[in-house]
Each structure stands twice: as C-alpha cells, then as structure tokens.
Amino acid sequence: MCAKSGLGKADMAAPLLSVSNLHVGFATEKGLVRAVDGVSFDLTEGQTLGIVGESGSGKSVTAKTLMNLLPSYARVGGSITFDGRDVRAMATEGERHFWGVAMTMVFQDPMTSLNPVKRVGEQIAESLRVHLKRTRSEAKDEAGDLLQQVGVPEPRKRLRQYPHELSGGLRQRVVIAMSLACSPRLLIADEPTTALDVTVQKHILDLLDELREERGMTMILITHDLGVVRGRADQIMVMYAGRTMEQADTATLFSQMRHPYTEALLETIPRIDMASHTRLIPIPGMPPELVDVPDGCLFSQRCRSCSDSCLTDQPPLEVCGPMHVCACHTPVGTEAGAAARAANREAGVTPAGLDMGTFTAVEESA
Amino acid sequence: MAGSGTAQLRESDKMVLRVENLVMEFPAGIHQVVHAVSDISFDVQRGETLGIVGESGCGKSTTARAIVQLPKPTSGTVLLDPGTDAEIELTAKEGEELRAIRPRIQMIFQDPISSLNPRRRVRDIVAEGLSIWREEHPDVDVEAQVDEVLTAVGLDPEVAASRRPHQFSGGQCQRISIARALALNPEILICDEPVSALDVSVQAQIINILEEMKERYGLTLIFISHDLSVVRNVSDRVVVMYLGKVCEVGDSNTLFSEPAHPYTRVLLASAPEPSAVVDESESAIGDELPSPMDPPSGCRFRTRCPRTTGLCASEEPVMAKVGLDHFVACHFPGSP
Numbered sequence: 001m002c003a004k005s006g007l008g009k010a011d012m013a014a015p016l017l018s019v020s021n022l023h024v025g026f027a028t029e030k031g032l033v034r035a036v037d038g039v040s041f042d043l044t045e046g047q048t049l050g051i052v053g054e055s056g057s058g059k060s061v062t063a064k065t066l067m068n069l070l071p072s073y074a075r076v077g078g079s080i081t082f083d084g085r086d087v088r089a090m091a092t093e094g095e096r097h098f099w100g101v102a103m104t105m106v107f108q109d110p111m112t113s114l115n116p117v118k119r120v121g122e123q124i125a126e127s128l129r130v131h132l133k134r135t136r137s138e139a140k141d142e143a144g145d146l147l148q149q150v151g152v153p154e155p156r157k158r159l160r161q162y163p164h165e166l167s168g169g170l171r172q173r174v175v176i177a178m179s180l181a182c183s184p185r186l187l188i189a190d191e192p193t194t195a196l197d198v199t200v201q202k203h204i205l206d207l208l209d210e211l212r213e214e215r216g217m218t219m220i221l222i223t224h225d226l227g228v229v230r231g232r233a234d235q236i237m238v239m240y241a242g243r244t245m246e247q248a249d250t251a252t253l254f255s256q257m258r259h260p261y262t263e264a265l266l267e268t269i270p271r272i273d274m275a276s277h278t279r280l281i282p283i284p285g286m287p288p289e290l291v292d293v294p295d296g297c298l299f300s301q302r303c304r305s306c307s308d309s310c311l312t313d314q315p316p317l318e319v320c321g322p323m324h325v326c327a328c329h330t331p332v333g334t335e336a337g338a339a340a341r342a343a344n345r346e347a348g349v350t351p352a353g354l355d356m357g358t359f360t361a362v363e364e365s366a
Numbered sequence: 367m368a369g370s371g372t373a374q375l376r377e378s379d380k381m382v383l384r385v386e387n388l389v390m391e392f393p394a395g396i397h398q399v400v401h402a403v404s405d406i407s408f409d410v411q412r413g414e415t416l417g418i419v420g421e422s423g424c425g426k427s428t429t430a431r432a433i434v435q436l437p438k439p440t441s442g443t444v445l446l447d448p449g450t451d452a453e454i455e456l457t458a459k460e461g462e463e464l465r466a467i468r469p470r471i472q473m474i475f476q477d478p479i480s481s482l483n484p485r486r487r488v489r490d491i492v493a494e495g496l497s498i499w500r501e502e503h504p505d506v507d508v509e510a511q512v513d514e515v516l517t518a519v520g521l522d523p524e525v526a527a528s529r530r531p532h533q534f535s536g537g538q539c540q541r542i543s544i545a546r547a548l549a550l551n552p553e554i555l556i557c558d559e560p561v562s563a564l565d566v567s568v569q570a571q572i573i574n575i576l577e578e579m580k581e582r583y584g585l586t587l588i589f590i591s592h593d594l595s596v597v598r599n600v601s602d603r604v605v606v607m608y609l610g611k612v613c614e615v616g617d618s619n620t621l622f623s624e625p626a627h628p629y630t631r632v633l634l635a636s637a638p639e640p641s642a643v644v645d646e647s648e649s650a651i652g653d654e655l656p657s658p659m660d661p662p663s664g665c666r667f668r669t670r671c672p673r674t675t676g677l678c679a680s681e682e683p684v685m686a687k688v689g690l691d692h693f694v695a696c697h698f699p700g701s702p
Contacts (some may be wrong), residue, residue: 054565054566054567055565072565134502166654167654167655168654170653170654197421197422197592197594198421198592198594198633198636199632199633199636199649199651199653200653201638201651202635202636202637202638202649203649205638211664224565224566225566225638227637227638228638228657229637230638230639231639252390262560264567265566265567267571268566268567268570268572269566269569269570270570270595270596270598270599271593271595271639272594272595272598272622272634272637272639272640273597273622273642273643274598274599275600275619276575276598276600276601276602276619277599277600277602278599279574279577280570280573280574280599281570282567282570282571282574283567283568283570283571284571286535286537286538286568287565287567302567336668355655
C-alpha cells in the first residue's frame with residue numbers, strides 16, 4: 001500500500017483533518033469483515049471533501065470512525081489527526097466536548113436522528129447547554145436564531161413543536177441546526193438528502209454550501225451520487241469495498257478520470273439531458289463480500305479493463321497527476337488501460353471471467 | 367397544476383389502457399377527506415412505456431393501485447383495450463369477473479426484499495400465479511415456464527430456484543419480482559419505483575432487464591419514479607403529477623427538452639445535475655407541500671409557483687395542447 005496519498009501534502013497549510021491508513025474491521029461469525037481497508041486523506045480547512053461509493057463501500061464507517069461512534073467491538077487501526085491532535089487517543093480518554101463541538105455529523109434519516117418525544121427547541125438547546133454551559137433561556141434564544149439561519153419559517157413557533165409535526169425537509173433543517181449549534185469546524189454530512197424529495201434535496205445541499213461558506217467550515221459530504229458532489233465538493237474520493245479507488249480535485253476527477261470504477265459509476269447513471277432509451281452501461285455483478293477478501297483489485301470481477309495482474313496484485317494508490325491518486329493497474333486514458341480493454345474485447349471475456357458481450361453491445365449501439 | 371381535462375387522451379385503436387377522470391379519496395377523521403388523486407386522465411398505447419413522475423405524496427402510487435382496483439377508485443373509469451370490441455371497464459367489474467382479468471396486469475414494487483415471502487423458495491414464489499391459474503391454463507408447463515422467466519431475468523434456475531429470498535441481494539430480489547410478474551404473461555406491467563431502493567451500480571442492470579423484457583414479451587410498461595433522469599431514460603411518454611393532479615403530459619424527449627409547466631421546470635432545475643434547458647434559479651420554491659386534505663383552490667401548484675396570479679387561485683387550468691403530443695395544465699405555460 002502506498003503509504004499516504006499525495007493529496008494535500010503539496011498544500012502549504014497543515015491540513016485540518018488528516019486520516020492515515022485507516023483500517024476498520026468487525027469480527028463476525030463468518031470472519032473479519034474489513035469495512036475500511038487502508039484509507040488515507042488530508043482535508044484543508046474550509047474545503048469540502050466528497051466521499052462517493054455504493055452501499056458497503058465503507059463511506060459511512062469512515063465517517064462513524066471519525067465521530068467515534070463505532071461499537072466497542074470494532075477493530076480500528078491507523079491514525080486520525082484533527083488540528084494537530086490525535087483523535088483516536090481522545091476517544092479513549094473520553095473527551096466529550098470534542099465531538100458535537102469541533103466535529104459534528106448530519107445523518108441520512110432526519111426522523112431517526114431526532115428524539116420523537118422531545119420538542120425540537122429542547123433538542124437543539126441540549127448541546128448548547130451540555131457543551132457550552134449555556135443557561136436554559138440563553139440556549140433557547142440561540143436555538144431560535146439557529147433555526148432562522150437554516151431557513152425554517154416561524155422559528156419561534158417551531159421550537160415548541162415535535163419532530164412528527166414537521167415535514168422531512170424541515171426535520172433535516174432542524175438536524176442541521178443541531179449540528180451547527182456549537183459552531184463546529186468540521187461537519188460530516190452522511191447522505192443528508194437521500195431520504196428527501198428532489199426539490200427539497202437541492203435546497204438542503206444549497207443550504208449546507210452557504211453555511212459552510214459563511215462560517216468557514218470544513219465539510220465531508222458522503223453520497224452515492226456523483227452528481228450530488230459534482231458542483232459542491234473541492235475534492236472527491238471514490239471508495240469501493242473499503243478501499244480508496246481514486247481521489248482528485250473535482251474538476252480533474254471529471255475531466256481526467258483514471259479509475260474504471262469511477263468511469264463505470266458515471267456511465268451507469270442516466271443523465272437528465274440524455275435522450276430516452278439511451279442504453280445504460282451496467283456494472284455487472286455486485287460488490288464483493290468483505291470477509292476473506294481475495295488478492296488483487298477488488299473491482300476486478302466487474303471491470304472491463306481487468307488484466308491478469310489485477311487478479312493477483314492489489315494495485316497501490318499511486319500519484320497520477322497533480323492532486324490526483326488512483327489505485328489501478330490499467331487506468332482509463334492510459335496505454336495500459338486501452339491495451340487491457342482491447343485485449344478483453346478481442347478475447348470476449350476478461351481474465352476474471354466476465355463476459356464482454358454486455359459492454360460491446362452497448363458500446364456499439366452508443 | 368395541476369388541472370383537469372382530457373385533451374391529452376389520444377384517439378387510436380392501439381390503446382391498451384385508458385384512465386378517465388380518476389378520483390381517489392380516503393376518509394381521514396370526521397368530515398375530512400384526503401384528496402389523493404383528483405380527476406386525472408391518461409392513456410397508454412400498446413408497447414409503450416408511460417412514465418409517471420412527481421414528488422412523494424403526489425399520488426403516483428395511488429394511481430397505480432387504482433388501475434389494478436386495489437382498492438377501487440372513488441370515481442372515474444379504467445378501461446382495458448378502449449375503443450375496441452374487447453373493451454373492458456375494469457371499474458365496473460367485481461369479484462370473479464375482475465379476478466379473471468388480473469393476470470393481464472402485473473405489478474413490481476419498490477422494496478424487492480419485503481415484496482417476496484421470506485419463507486418460500488424462489489421457485490414457489492415465481493410459480494404461485496401459475497399454480498393459481500392452473501385450471502384456466504391446463505396446457506402450461508409450470509416448471510418450464512418458471513425456468514424460462516428466471517433465465518430471462520438473468521438468474522440460473524438450477525441454482526436460484528431452490529433458494530430463499532434472503533440468500534439474494536437487493537438487485538437479485540428485484541429480478542425475482544420481475545420474473546414473478548412475467549410468469550403469467552401479462553400485457554401491462556406496472557413498476558412502482560422499481561429501482562429506487564437499489565444501489566446505483568445495480569440500477570442500470572434492472573432498467574436494462576425491463577427494456578429487454580418489454581421487447582421480448584411485448585409488454586406495455588407503466589413506470590413510476592421520483593427520479594427524473596430514470597423516467598426520461600425508460601419512458602416514451604411522461605405524465606408529471608403534483609398533489610393528485612396532472613401538470614403536464616407529453617412525449618418524453620419533448621417534455622424534457624421543452625418543459626412548459628412551471629412545476630416540471632422546477633423539477634428539472636432541482637436535479638443534482640440540473641438540466642441545461644432550464645435555469646438553475648427556477649428551483650427556488652417553498653419546501654412545503656400543501657395538505658392533500660385541504661388542497662389549494664384553483665391550480666393546486668399556485669402556493670409554490672413563481673408565476674402565480676389571481677387567476678390561478680380562482681380558476682383551475684385545463685389541459686391544453688401546446689405542441690405535437692404535448693399537453694399542459696397551466697394558465698401561463700412555456701418558458702418564463
């Protein structure tokens with residue numbers, strides 16, 4: 001494993017958050033599940049990192065590790081540094097005024113992240129009172145201001161309502177207000193809009209963007225949709241089966257993507273300006289089980305550019321451009337990648353035994 | 367908005383389904399009624415895919431259920447093979463007569479795992495419809511038919527048929543649901559958010575299978591989704607719904623390249639990667655959907671619409687033709 005991604009290292013300022021060679025495993029009856037397998041990234045203050053991947057790619061586990069929310073039986077390795085402090089050491093010392101103050105998180109489902117039997121105002125005020133020792137009335141005033149900032153109409157009235165009285169979009173705004181209460185430096189948003197309607201989704205993402213800019217916050221935006229992070233993240237990390245596949249600044253990732261998985265993710269989603277009945281290029285098969293992971297690249301079983309070495313050697317994360325790393329033996333847009341794809345097309349089957357027929361039919365019709 | 371009217375219905379003998387003035391209301395407490403679907407009309411031509419798109423709560427799923435008479439709509443008619451000698455008014459049928467028609471319309475649901483009985487083997491799940499209709503179709507070889515549909519959706523019957531649903535992933539369970547729906551050789555397949563619960567990488571597999579099946583079995587699809595890009599991709603014709611009303615109906619490419627209803631434009635501007643045909647600022651509308659128990663007067667979209675005037679509150683817009691196979695219910699259609 002190439003120890004540390006080249007990303008962020010070139011930056012002059014020290015990164016706010018630095019994650020190095022993070023491993024998270026869970027012991028199960030079937031064996032050790034490697035949910036996160038050697039993930040490294042640096043995040044400069046004020047930037048947004050987008051983490052993209054399908055379910056089971058380890059994006060949420062990464063976020064929960066940062067937030068110290070993993071169950072006690074999780075096996076964590078590697079280091080996490082926040083503003084020069086060792087986060088994992090803090091976890092064992094029990095620093096309760098770090099999480100929720102310096103680093104906070106917004107979860108996917110706003111209904112389950114709110115307490116159904118407590119008024120919204122009390123829930124927002126709670127963190128102000130616990131962490132910042134505000135009095136009851138101070139906290140209540142501040143909670144009202146926060147609701148106003150996140151665009152909740154009639155904030156004073158809403159303070160007295162219960163979560164079930166609010167719509168999904170309003171609930172997510174309340175959750176965002178809660179997470180902003182102690183003016184965090186880093187906000188982790190884990191699929192904040194997946195449960196919401198498309199019109200509301202846009203408003204919530206725009207709101208997060210505005211707040212980040214106003215407050216100079218750093219943000220990690222986790223999603224399964226490349227389209228969501230495209231206009232919003234400074235950097236994007238693509239994860240698959242617990243590993244980083246590719247990481248680059250957003251413009252580079254979309255203009256010069258190197259990893260076949262990133263390419264496949266983009267090609268498999270219909271875009272709104274595509275004509276009807278445009279054939280989508282599927283990603284065959286499904287993500288691997290994370291118990292007893294095979295040698296080689298974990299995407300090789302579903303990859304069009306698979307070569308023999310992909311089945312035996314795990315590709316290291318290598319620098320392939322300024323601020324751009326990728327873990328692939330046969331990257332897209334290189335001679336090796338083109339050769340591997342041509343050879344597979346010729347043979348009609350990849351070294352992993354994947355029938356190329358599904359792809360060629362689509363490529364030809366396109 | 368969200369309007370009424372039947373201008374969008376087509377005169378043709380190739381229609382397989384026509385829904386006219388469909389109303390679905392549910393009682394809610396004392397003297398209160400949820401207006402889930404209010405006076406909508408559309409038709410589906412044989413072999414085409416009709417997409418229904420809208421936010422949650424707009425009545426998409428209720429419409430689908432009303433078509434299969436589960437439950438029966440409050441008023442309105444659903445016609446199979448309209449205008450032909452074989453015309454059947456589904457809304458007028460009951461009991462055994464209705465049951466006899468059911469195999470012709472099948473459904474696939476959003477959550478593939480909860481729509482399969484976890485205790486039964488895949489073979490029994492897929493064969494259930496066939497075994498129920500055994501008497502009517504004595505010459506059908508159930509085993510062979512099950513093997514055929516399973517193979518068609520990309521599962522190996524040798525391996526898959528004897529397993530139970532929990533042994534499959536979400537995408538594979540959705541394939542099993544499709545196989546179950548196809549086993550009875552339906553004419554119309556209603557897909558209610560069939561890919562919303564699936565991972566992005568699996569979504570394209572299922573969409574491609576539906577397209578293949580449509581061709582192979584000559585199916586007519588009604589495809590319901592909140593995802594505009596998916597709907598555009600699979601549909602020939604699209605219906606945009608808002609709060610129980612139809613806003614806009616049209617040929618898929620026309621509707622997405624020249625959206626005329628302000629709500630359609632909002633939807634297009636709100637997509638994660640907004641469409642190039644609208645301005646991103648058009649997405650700026652309120653979040654709150656009005657209550658379906660007390661919908662706004664006139665045009666139902668007026669409370670969130672950027673173009674609203676007094677006329678919109680007093681008079682409900684009626685479906686009007688704005689282009690070849692393109693219909694809109696709005697007093698001020700077109701680009702702003």
